[in-house]
Amino acid sequence: MKKIISHTLIAMLLLGCAYVMSPLPTGAFSSQQIQRGAFGDDVIELQARLQYIGFYNGTIDGQFGYGTYWALRNFQEKYGLPVDGIAGNTTKKKLVDVSDYNEQFVKNNINKGNKFTHYGGTPLENQVSKGTGKKKEVQLPAKYSDQDLKLMANAVYGEARGEPYEGQVAVAAVILNRVEHPDFPDTVGGVIFQPGAFTAVDDGQIWLTPNERAKEAVLDALNGWDPSENAIYYFNPITATSKWIWSRPQIKKIGLHVFCI
Amino acid sequence: MNSGPAFMKKIIFVLVYSIAALSIFTYGKTTENKQLSYLLSGQYTDKMTEATKKLEELDTAVKKTLLFKEEEGSARAREDIWRLSSEIKNSVGSLPLDRGFSNSWMNYLGRLGNFAKESERTGNTEEYHKIMTEASKNLRNMADEWEVATSGLIDGSMTIKGWKNQLESVDSAHDWAGMTETVKKNTESDFPLTASEADSQKKKDLEKLTDKNISSDEAIERFKILFPEVSTGSIVVETSKPGSPYPFYHIRFAKDQSIGYIDITEKGGHVLSFLAERPFTESSLDFSVIQKRAEDFLSNSGFGDTVYEEARENNTAWHFVYVRVEPEYNAKVFSDVIHLKIAKDTGNILGMNAMEYIQKEETKKQPIKRINWKEFFHSNVEVINEELAYVENDRLEQRLSHYLTVKMENEGITETYKVVVDTETGEIIETEKQQ
Numbered sequence: 001m002k003k004i005i006s007h008t009l010i011a012m013l014l015l016g017c018a019y020v021m022s023p024l025p026t027g028a029f030s031s032q033q034i035q036r037g038a039f040g041d042d043v044i045e046l047q048a049r050l051q052y053i054g055f056y057n058g059t060i061d062g063q064f065g066y067g068t069y070w071a072l073r074n075f076q077e078k079y080g081l082p083v084d085g086i087a088g089n090t091t092k093k094k095l096v097d098v099s100d101y102n103e104q105f106v107k108n109n110i111n112k113g114n115k116f117t118h119y120g121g122t123p124l125e126n127q128v129s130k131g132t133g134k135k136k137e138v139q140l141p142a143k144y145s146d147q148d149l150k151l152m153a154n155a156v157y158g159e160a161r162g163e164p165y166e167g168q169v170a171v172a173a174v175i176l177n178r179v180e181h182p183d184f185p186d187t188v189g190g191v192i193f194q195p196g197a198f199t200a201v202d203d204g205q206i207w208l209t210p211n212e213r214a215k216e217a218v219l220d221a222l223n224g225w226d227p228s229e230n231a232i233y234y235f236n237p238i239t240a241t242s243k244w245i246w247s248r249p250q251i252k253k254i255g256l257h258v259f260c261i
Numbered sequence: 262m263n264s265g266p267a268f269m270k271k272i273i274f275v276l277v278y279s280i281a282a283l284s285i286f287t288y289g290k291t292t293e294n295k296q297l298s299y300l301l302s303g304q305y306t307d308k309m310t311e312a313t314k315k316l317e318e319l320d321t322a323v324k325k326t327l328l329f330k331e332e333e334g335s336a337r338a339r340e341d342i343w344r345l346s347s348e349i350k351n352s353v354g355s356l357p358l359d360r361g362f363s364n365s366w367m368n369y370l371g372r373l374g375n376f377a378k379e380s381e382r383t384g385n386t387e388e389y390h391k392i393m394t395e396a397s398k399n400l401r402n403m404a405d406e407w408e409v410a411t412s413g414l415i416d417g418s419m420t421i422k423g424w425k426n427q428l429e430s431v432d433s434a435h436d437w438a439g440m441t442e443t444v445k446k447n448t449e450s451d452f453p454l455t456a457s458e459a460d461s462q463k464k465k466d467l468e469k470l471t472d473k474n475i476s477s478d479e480a481i482e483r484f485k486i487l488f489p490e491v492s493t494g495s496i497v498v499e500t501s502k503p504g505s506p507y508p509f510y511h512i513r514f515a516k517d518q519s520i521g522y523i524d525i526t527e528k529g530g531h532v533l534s535f536l537a538e539r540p541f542t543e544s545s546l547d548f549s550v551i552q553k554r555a556e557d558f559l560s561n562s563g564f565g566d567t568v569y570e571e572a573r574e575n576n577t578a579w580h581f582v583y584v585r586v587e588p589e590y591n592a593k594v595f596s597d598v599i600h601l602k603i604a605k606d607t608g609n610i611l612g613m614n615a616m617e618y619i620q621k622e623e624t625k626k627q628p629i630k631r632i633n634w635k636e637f638f639h640s641n642v643e644v645i646n647e648e649l650a651y652v653e654n655d656r657l658e659q660r661l662s663h664y665l666t667v668k669m670e671n672e673g674i675t676e677t678y679k680v681v682v683d684t685e686t687g688e689i690i691e692t693e694k695q696q
Contacts, residue, residue: 032547039574057674065696066677070668139573142693165538166513166522182371183364185354195357216577223573223580224600224614225534227522229505230465244360249504252511260504 028103029096034087038064039139046087048106049099050075052120060106060118061136110135138215144222148188152218155192157210158200160257167255168214170228172221174259177232184232228252231259302414302421305356309411312352316404319345319373323397326377327390339377346374357421359428359437365444366403372452373400379656392451399447406443410435457657464596464620466506472529480510480525483532487562488523490609491516491537500527509533531619536602536612541577545605548572548579554608555581555601564618567599578611579603587624592649592661596622624651627661629684634665637682642669645677652681654690662690 034042043062050056055078056071069085076083079094087095105124109116113133118124140149152172160171178184178191185191193201200206228234234257235245248260322342326335350370353363373396380389413419419427428437454462463469475483477498485492494516501509508527514520514537521537552572559567567583570593585597602612634644650664663682668675681691 030545032545033549035548037572037574037579038548063696066668067675067696070675070677138575141573142696165520166536169536182368184367185351190351190354194354194363196360219575219580220536220602220612223602224582224598225536225602225612226614226616227524227534227536229501229507229509229524229533229616250502251505252499252501258502261506 028101029087029092031089033089034064034092036064036066036069036085037139042087043068044106044110045101045103046072046092046095048101048118049095051118052099052101054119060110060116062110063136063139138219140219140222144188149215149218149222151188151192152221153210153215154206154208155198155200156217157214158205158208159198160255161208161211161214163255163257165213165217166227167257168217169220169225170231170254170257170259171234172218173226173228174231174234176221177226177228177230181232227254228259230261232261234259298421305421305424306414306417308352308356309415312349312356313404313408313411313415315345315349315352316400316407319349320397320400320404323373323377323393323400327393327397336381339381342377343374346370346377350374357425357428359441361441362437362444365441365448369403369444369448369452372448376452396447396451399451403440403444403447406440410437410440455656461653461657464617464622467526467528467620468506469620470507470526470528470531472526472531474527475525475530477510480512480527480530483525483530484512484514484523487532487613488535488537488610491519491521494519526619529619531615532613533616533619534612534614535610539611541604542606546608548574551579551603551605551608552581554610555583555603558601558610559583559599564599564615567618568593570598574605578605585618585621587651589624589626590629590649590661592624592651593664594622594624594651594659596651596653596659622651622659624659624661627685629661630687632663632682632687638667639669641671642667649684650681652690654683654688660688660690661685666695 028041029045030042032042034046040062043064044060046064047056047058047060047062047068050068050071051060053075055075056068058067058071072087072091073083073085075081075095076085076091079098081091081094100120102118102124106116106118109128113131113135115129115131117127119127134146136146138146138149140146152175155175156168156171160168163171175188175191179186179188185194192198192206196202198206229251231251233245233248235242236256237258238256240246245260250258250260252259319342322338322345325338326342329335347370350367353366353370356363358366376392376396413427414421414424427435477500481492481496481498484496491514494514497513499511499513501507501511510525510527512523512525514522517539519537519539521535523535524533525531526533552569556569559565564583566588567585570582570584572579572581579602581601581603583599583601584593584595585599586592587594597618599618600612600614601610603609604611629649634647638644644665644667646666648664650662651659652662652664654660661684663680663684665680665682666677667680668677677695679691679693679695680689682689
């Protein structure tokens with residue numbers, strides 16, 4: 001009997017230890033540490049909780065930028081935690097203890113693209129107003145905007161949706177190469193809508209809804225990938241009618257497109 | 262059962278009804294198309310008229326700057342040159358013109374505007390006067406040519422369809438090819454490439470690579486060493502086309518569900534870029550694990566002279582940026598960069614882009630003047646981090662700079678900026694607001 005009791009006690013002690021040592025027992029945070037550059041649900045919860053207790057005044061968008069970083073450091077300093085701007089287990093536990101998070105309210109408003117805040121002490125329904133109706137889907141390098149991504153994804157899908165992934169990234173890279181080139185307009189929109197530049201603009205296919213693959217291809221191009229190897233033109237040799245395009249020095253062929261300068 | 266005449270009657274009724282509906286639809290569509298065509302024609306005519314008018318203003322602005330010996334007298338007109346050339350460039354970019362002409366015309370206008378702006382900084386009035394006198398003559402000729410070429414559309418004697426047909430016609434009424442050649446010649450004579458621009462182009466074209474050529478087998482071997490997890494399936498190797506400024510091997514691969522490519526230079530076997538595509542699982546590794554994978558990969562692959570700069574998480578992968586560190590000043594060189602794309606679910610390298618890293622920047626020694634940041638910035642600005650970095654200025658020169666992270670407190674909101682200041686001249690090369 002004694003043995004059974006001592007075994008039971010040991011088992012309970014071990015379970016208790018496991019519970020205490022577990023990565024994160026409270027809240028909806030995942031077990032991952034959250035730091036600058038992170039994006040997604042963990043960051044949304046982090047921002048919402050920091051805002052609830054008045055440390056974060058920015059937009060709750062799931063993007064861990066400098067605004068979130070300074071807010072987190074201030075929180076860590078106030079609560080005597082190591083000040084590193086990284087939300088590890090200790091910081092997350094403390095944050096869960098001292099704040100509240102209405103996940104449904106926050107996620108609903110993000111999905112609807114509303115403007116909202118999540119401060120404690122004020123009724124949440126008083127903290128919402130109509131926004132753009134769009135939610136942030138990806139993180140981009142600082143010099144590009146969500147509008148650039150959208151326009152380019154439309155162009156890539158309209159021009160190259162049947163092409164391999166590499167070919168789609170290459171088409172996006174050609175648009176960016178033109179923006180940087182002195183012979184072309186200086187903006188993504190200017191390049192895409194330059195008369196006669198892209199078939200998809202002429203035949204209206206640019207207005208088709210792009211798929212996730214086209215968006216991912218554009219994201220890679222915006223992050224620096226250029227499978228076209230610095231091309232500023234491309235054409236389909238089967239359908240090209242312009243004689244001029246054949247006079248351009250060719251670099252490589254990807255799928256049905258020949259890329260040239 | 263239908264009787265014969267009654268059935269015929271019904272058929273005829275349906276046919277007549279269909280033809281009538283079709284005619285109304287066609288008429289409606291034609292009218293709509295015509296309206297759209299008029300609208301577009303109006304927009305294009307407006308843009309062309311605007312470009313013509315601004316071209317006149319630009320010509321006048323250039324001449325105005327030639328009136329004065331002193332820089333101050335022409336400062337406003339120089340600003341006008343920059344503004345007008347930029348506005349005309351925008352108009353030209355949105356007009357249906359001969360592609361070759363449009364490209365070279367935009368190039369000329371851009372260089373004219375940049376020269377006017379840049380000359381304010383250099384203060385070399387003699388050189389400015391010499392170049393702009395020539396540019397003024399060329400600009401006058403171009404304005405006359407432009408007026409003749411666009412007169413049909415501007416005075417309404419030509420439709421937009423007629424204009425487009427004329428552009429595509431072999432026997433075009435206007436010699437666009439001749440105009441293109443003239444603008445190109447003017448660009449070369451008035452605003453030739455500066456040494457920095459030529460260097461920048463050489464770097465882009467990997468012109469200075471002197472490494473020994475490698476064979477396609479050696480390129481495959483390099484691929485297998487760097488990316489063993491995707492290089493044991495099927496592989497197809499092609500060489501770049503003869504027009505490529507730098508020859509390279511284009512290797513396509515497929516392994517299980519991963520497909521992708523890697524481009525490796527023929528000279529020296531350097532990786533230009535690598536990208537793989539595959540389905541992803543929902544699981545996600547911790548950032549520290551992924552970052553360690555990135556750094557282990559770089560140090561084991563001969564890129565140990567790079568340091569972490571930033572990372573961005575997205576749905577399936579992290580995009581990392583690493584920059585080379587130059588040992589003399591322990592300064593980051595932002596033009597020698599490597600991008601990595603790493604899968605969140607497995608930590609595998611999905612992409613690498615090292616095109617800019619291959620041919621390293623030639624950096625020069627440069628004096629470092631002490632700057633008192635408290636005097637340099639407003640009192641609500643705090644310098645959080647200070648490093649040294651080589652950064653390209655707008656003249657495409659690599660300058661040793663103070664690379665600062667600063668935060669500014671304003672009514673309870675903290676904003677963060679990266680500020681780049683030339684160590685010798687104190688010029689602010691760049692200020693970028695951080696997200």
